[in-house]
Amino acid sequence: MKVFLECLVVFLFLSCNSSEKVENKVTITDGTKTYDVYQASEMSTLMKGMYAYNMQLKTDIEAGNELSGEFPEEFLKIHSAELSETKLRNETFQYFSVKFIDVQRQVFKQDSMLSVKERYNSSINMCLSCHKTECTGPIPKIKKLLIK
Ligand code: HEC
Structure with missing residues (x-):
């Protein structure tokens, strides 16, 4: 139980904000007890994949x-x-998603003048730029992806 609670705390900390998770909550009842299950959005699942890939x-x-x-x-x-539900695909989001895809592609360019480390760090900085605008929770975690 203690371990479970710790995981939950970490999970809430890593998401943009905790209120958003409440909106994604699904309650499961088995007759005697109820369980609250937090459903990740498609975007949140994609983001976790992007995080793991970049690591x-x-x-x-x-x-x-x-x-x-x-x-x-x-x-x-x-x-x-x-x-x-609480997040919008607004102009800022669209601007940064196009930029991000562009810099992440550069990482795989064979004929670039910049080192792979520089190109990689630029792509992580673009994750951070977008996150600074509306989803600040995961920023400390994303910073760990930067190569010093
Ligand atoms: C264009 C803006 C944008 C870019 C670029 C972006 N993110 Fe995100 N990220 C978001 C938004 C918005 C959410 C919240 C998604 C939701 O709740 O539906 C999010 C959520 C996350 C989460 C939390 C997932 C969860 O629910 O636990 C992580 C971790 C994350 N992003 C990592 C990254 C990493 C790593 C990159 C770069 C490789 C990146 N993001 C690039 C906007 C962005």
């Missing part, structure tokens, strides 16, 4: 490995994935 890129770049993959086309879902 792997960081590991590879730091180890000096050649990047074997290509830009994950899956990331283009940022333009269409459903957001949590």
Whole structure:
């Protein structure tokens, strides 16, 4: 139980804000007890995938490995994935999503003048730029992706 609660606290901390999770709450009842289940939006699932993917890129770049993959086309879902009810696909979001896709693609460019580390950090800085506008909760976590 204690472990479960700790996980929940971490989860709430990492999301944009806790009120949004309340709106995504689904209550399951088994007759005697009720359980509140928090449903992640499509965007939130995509974001977690992007986080995990970039963590792997960081590991590879730091180890000096050649990047074997290509830009994950899956990331283009940022333009269409459903957001949590409290979040809007406004002009700012659209502006930063186009910019982000552009810089994340650059990471995989073979013929760039910039080092892979510089290109990678630019893409993470673009995650941060968008998050500063409306979703500040995950910022400390995203900063851990930066290569020093
Ligand atoms: C164009 C704006 C934008 C960009 C770029 C962006 N994010 Fe997000 N991110 C959001 C929004 C909005 C949410 C909230 C989604 C929701 O609740 O539906 C979010 C949610 C998240 C979450 C919380 C997921 C959860 O529910 O626990 C993480 C972690 C995250 N983003 C990491 C990243 C990382 C890593 C990158 C870059 C690789 C990135 N984001 C790029 C806007 C952005």
